[in-house]
Amino acid sequence: MMDDIQLIQTIERYLEGKMQPEEKAFFEQQRKTVPEIDQMVVEHNMFTHQMEDFAANQRLKYKLHDVHNKLLVEGVITESENINTKAKLVHLWNRYRKVTAIAAVVGGAMALIISGMISYFAPTNKQAIQQLGQEVEKLKQGQRYQGNKINEVVSKMPKDAEVRGGGTGFLIDGKGYIVTNAHVLKGAFFANVYNDGKEYKTKIVFIDNDKDLAVLKIDDKDYTPIKSLPYGIAKHGIELGEEIFTLGYPRNEIVYNVGYLSAKTGYGGDTLSCQIQMSANPGNSGGPLLNKHGEVVGVISTKERQADGVTFAITSKYIFRLIDDIKKLDTSYQRIKLPAYSSIKSADRVNQIKQIEDCVFLIKAYN
């Protein structure tokens, strides 16, 4: 092994022209007489070039990425939905194309028509509806559209809405940003959230199927932003045996549940998640997993079918990654700020829950 390393070092010095004349002459003589060495030199030369090209290519990619982001921030180029309303529907279409089946899109188009018809009779929205009708036509024509804000479409939950799924979500920013599981929104175009008997409309900000996380933003004039959230989101992991609890909506009412961390990795050794001993039901998906200090340490995601009480949660560091990704993709979300500190550290459990429950929502996803 050591000899090989010396040989490579020698070849490198030769190729880089760093040899003294006598050494060089000696080495060239060696090359001529030992074909293996000659072969190694050729091979190494070729490989180094490949590496250099690869490195240059990578550096250019990083630079292009930086330039792109810089120009986005400067507003020279734009990918923001708010500024360029024309492209919004296109953007949404593409986002959904990735996460839903074509069937869901057809369903979505139907929902657009229905919601258009319903709001048609509401005088305030008349203009928006007509534009909307056009949108649907264009959607059918092969997505060559000139868009208008879809928010106006979302503004009424259609009476015939088909509920596709539901679960739990919780605030990660008092301005109304909610984190949940991607699978909670599966196949849905819209989602409304509920807390304490009140209903709020939301906008789907981002879906990451790999992490199984999604972000919603409450987009409703009835919502009062919360200045500071009671809990912080932990950057560190949790320890085996640590006590944890969750709040969620396995039924239409909020339910408290407690358990402990049983393994640091999830199903089949998945490092994205951890395993907890706690009974959870389908509606718990997307709920916060909190430690005894009232810090969010994860997001409840799945449970094992065969074993009772075995539940998996996505660790909270992926919430940070998710938000980083969102900020990279769309600078209009730069203002999302995750809470760092828990203000309920020393409160007893009953009081912790009282404060947390205002921030945990029932989610209904529909088309």
Next chain:
Amino acid sequence: MKPELNEQALLEGLAENNSKAIEIIYKENFNIIQSYILNNNGSYDDARDIFQEAMIALYEKAQTESFVLTCKINTYIYSVCKRLWLKKLQQIGRYNNPLESYEETIQVEEDLEIHEKRNLDFSMMERALSSLGEPCRGLIENFYIKKVSMQDIAKQYGYTNADNAKTQKYKCLMRLKKLFFAQYNIGE
């Protein structure tokens, strides 16, 4: 159409990976490409990917010694993007009557063939690197791609001195070479 003088300077800048040159070319060309792709069944992500791919193709062309661009930069970028995007549409089966454009385009097939060949090489290197595992991958990337000095690498990875880190780097390099050439032989 002959390129203007400052266009030549921009291309030289691009070939040297100069940020300012990249930024100017980006600024002048991105929006038109984005709207072309958005209006042609594409997304914002598609627009960025395709545009950056074209920038890389232009960079590769600018690096060849015999390089002379026989048209304006924007014509070249537009032609490459259009070609790449139509191909992508075909691949995903959404190629139904794409928008006709009236912009001037040139033949770029040959350039793109070379570009694709290079991408193939890069993906082999990428695969070799990713099957290398840590800390080898990090060592190699830091040294060869990010050009971090051996001293800093030793510190970062906790080697007692730069020489030990260097020995380790050579070991990693040999493994990487093996992985790379193994694919090469299969690929050929």
